[in-house]
Amino acid sequence: MSNENSIKVWDLFVRIFHISLLASVVVAYAGEEGSMWHIYAGYTVLGLIILRVLWGIVGSKYACFSNFIYSPGTVINYLKGLRNKKPKHYIGHNPAAGVMVITLLVTLFAVTISGLKVYAIEEGRGPLAENKLAVISSAYADSDHNKLTYSKDHDDNELWEEIHEASAHFLLFLIFLHILGVTVSSKLHNENLVKAMITGNKEN
Numbered sequence: 001m002s003n004e005n006s007i008k009v010w011d012l013f014v015r016i017f018h019i020s021l022l023a024s025v026v027v028a029y030a031g032e033e034g035s036m037w038h039i040y041a042g043y044t045v046l047g048l049i050i051l052r053v054l055w056g057i058v059g060s061k062y063a064c065f066s067n068f069i070y071s072p073g074t075v076i077n078y079l080k081g082l083r084n085k086k087p088k089h090y091i092g093h094n095p096a097a098g099v100m101v102i103t104l105l106v107t108l109f110a111v112t113i114s115g116l117k118v119y120a121i122e123e124g125r126g127p128l129a130e131n132k133l134a135v136i137s138s139a140y141a142d143s144d145h146n147k148l149t150y151s152k153d154h155d156d157n158e159l160w161e162e163i164h165e166a167s168a169h170f171l172l173f174l175i176f177l178h179i180l181g182v183t184v185s186s187k188l189h190n191e192n193l194v195k196a197m198i199t200g201n202k203e204n
Ligand code: HEM
Pocket: 025, 028, 029, 033, 034, 038, 039, 041, 042, 043, 045, 046, 108, 111, 112, 113, 114, 115, 116, 117, 118, 119, 122, 126, 161, 164, 165, 168, 169, 171
């Protein structure tokens, strides 16, 4: 329930986006690699971040990128404030949270696109799979050509697998920092940021 002192910060889209993103990332990690659970959770993540980017342009005040992208100097000042235990208060994402949101979105994009590439090369499926006709016609080509195609695909696959794995590990590290940041900021600002992400409201 909102009262006189509370201010609406996170709109319904942002709140549903956050909980759905959290759930799909958990399912992607929990589901066996390459399984349908993993693939569909990954697709959901990609869909969610595309919608979030659009919402960052046309969405409500505090959801807009322009509201939480600050200059490096402002971010550094905020971090210094955290160290001195007197950080400046912001209603929307604070400057450090803004950097985290963008880094999370970019990393999630790298994880899902590299996942789609692995899926395309290994299984020949998904939106990034090569034209099926090209695959069939290459089956008729001479065997030397086939060997070349095979080893190129093999190298490509290794590369995209490496990217997928490394970006997924980096994502875990970011999630750890994100939760740490939320905990520290909540404590220093004496406000419950998790509750705000659920109800949408912050006490003023
Ligand atoms: C946030 C989303 C995702 C996360 C966190 C994630 C994470 C991971 C991780 C940790 C692995 C194991 C890597 C290894 O040790 O080799 C993996 C493997 C895999 N992922 Fe994802 N993934 C995501 C999205 C996707 C998507 C969208 C696809 C494809 C549509 C995909 C396809 C695959 C495949 C095919 C493998 C098996 C790779 C292999 O053969 O080694 N993933 N993923």
